[in-house]
Amino acid sequence: MGSVHRVVVLAPDGVYPFDLGIPNRVFGAAGGRYEVLTCTADGRPVRTNADFSITVEHGPEALRTADTVIIPAFDTPEVSRKAATAVAAALAHVAAGTRLVSICTGAFVLAAAGLLDGRPATTHWTLADLFRDWYPQVALDPDVLFVDDGDVLTSAGAASGIDVCLHIVRKDHGSELANRVARICVVPPWRDGGQAQYIEHPVPEATANGTGAARQWALENLHKPLTLVDLAEHSHMSLRTFSRRFSEEVGMSPGRWLIQQRLTRARHLLESTDLAVDDIAGHVGFAGGTSLREHLHAAIGVSPLAYRRTFRGV
Structure with a gap:
């Protein structure tokens, strides 16, 4: 504009x-x-x-x-x-x-x-x-x-x-x-529109082990094929306990959060670099360009190339 x-x-x-x-x-x-x-x-x-x-x-x-x-x-x-x-x-x-x-x-x-x-x-x-x-x-x-x-x-x-x-x-x-x-x-740069309005336990009990460290670790390793098992093991929790605590703290499932983070980083790379779509997919942990295209289209209704043209005119 x-x-x-x-x-x-x-x-x-x-x-x-x-x-x-x-x-x-x-x-x-x-x-x-x-x-x-x-x-x-x-x-x-x-x-x-x-x-x-x-x-x-x-x-x-x-x-x-x-x-x-x-x-x-x-x-x-x-x-x-x-x-x-x-x-x-x-x-x-x-x-x-x-x-x-x-x-x-x-x-x-x-x-x-x-x-x-x-x-x-x-x-x-x-x-x-x-x-x-x-x-x-x-x-x-x-x-x-x-x-x-x-x-x-x-x-x-x-x-x-x-x-x-x-x-x-x-x-x-x-x-x-x-x-x-x-x-x-001085506000968070991104909260997904689909995030829950009301989180039952937004702040974990002081004695509880939270999932914040696992989220930070995931953000530092988005290029890897991370799984729920990886995140739970990093937090030294069972899958069931980790999934429950994650949803209580973040307001969405670990899988949905991980896709959101991958898409956020992919959008930044589409806006700021000339990397090919397949290369961007690899940088953010999607299995390939097809997976990135499908997730981006589901999230915002456009292809990676159309998104790039919107912000870079290329």
């Missing part, structure tokens, strides 16, 4: 200040590639869910100029059909083809506007039953951090808004810039 990409944040009444600030913080760290504006449905101030209100510079007319529209979360007591529909009406200003993004309860607004009908989406896991009751036509998945359905992206609560915004930077400009933005914001 050569020109500056305009992001317009539509602030509902009862908006969470944290969620409202995420787009400006993340996209603002992308070196001038994005411009972020904030508007409300009627141009008037809105209450936050904290002890203050906010005044914005723009009304709904700003939505007409947007390349991406983001709807942040608003307070749960304010989640009602009336409240969601009132904000959704402002989306009539959005031009066709504009990318739409929601954070947490912002998905209720997209659903109220009929923009999620028949599409996969997510929202905060605590509101899944309410969401399904109101919008049964949406294919809701409450177990993931975010869902990328092309021109519509939905994310779960709070910090997952950072994840989806970093994901957008990565889609638009590649892993190198997204990683730089993450470093500036």
Whole structure:
């Protein structure tokens, strides 16, 4: 993308200040590639869910100029059909083809506007039953951090808004810039959208042996044909114990995590080197170019060469 990409944040009444600030913080760290504006449905101030209100510079007319529209979360007591529909009406200003993004309860607004009908989406896991009751036509998945359905992206609560915004930077400009933005914001550079929203035991007991050392060892040896047995043996655990603890700590299975790490490194090499696809597959531990092609296509829907052309123009 050569020109500056305009992001317009539509602030509902009862908006969470944290969620409202995420787009400006993340996209603002992308070196001038994005411009972020904030508007409300009627141009008037809105209450936050904290002890203050906010005044914005723009009304709904700003939505007409947007390349991406983001709807942040608003307070749960304010989640009602009336409240969601009132904000959704402002989306009539959005031009066709504009990318739409929601954070947490912002998905209720997209659903109220009929923009999620028949599409996969997510929202905060605590509101899944309410969401399904109101919008049964949406294919809701409450177990993931975010869902990328092309021109519509939905994310779960709070910090997952950072994840989806970093994901957008990565889609638009590649892993190198997204990683730089993450470093500036002092957040993890990558959490897979399919990662669990809610991990039952996110921090192992102090007396327990964790899987962190095995994960670090795996990252240092991605070029090798690592197996679950290798990881368990490195942690001095049985397969069953290792798999259980890994899922408790990371929110996904060891096999899925390993594929994710291989793909992350492969994408970086596609963006930053001229290595052949088969060579990259070897560097990151896939059995061959065919395996890399299959996994990359399953993850993001494109071939390695198409991915490389997107970011390198070759």
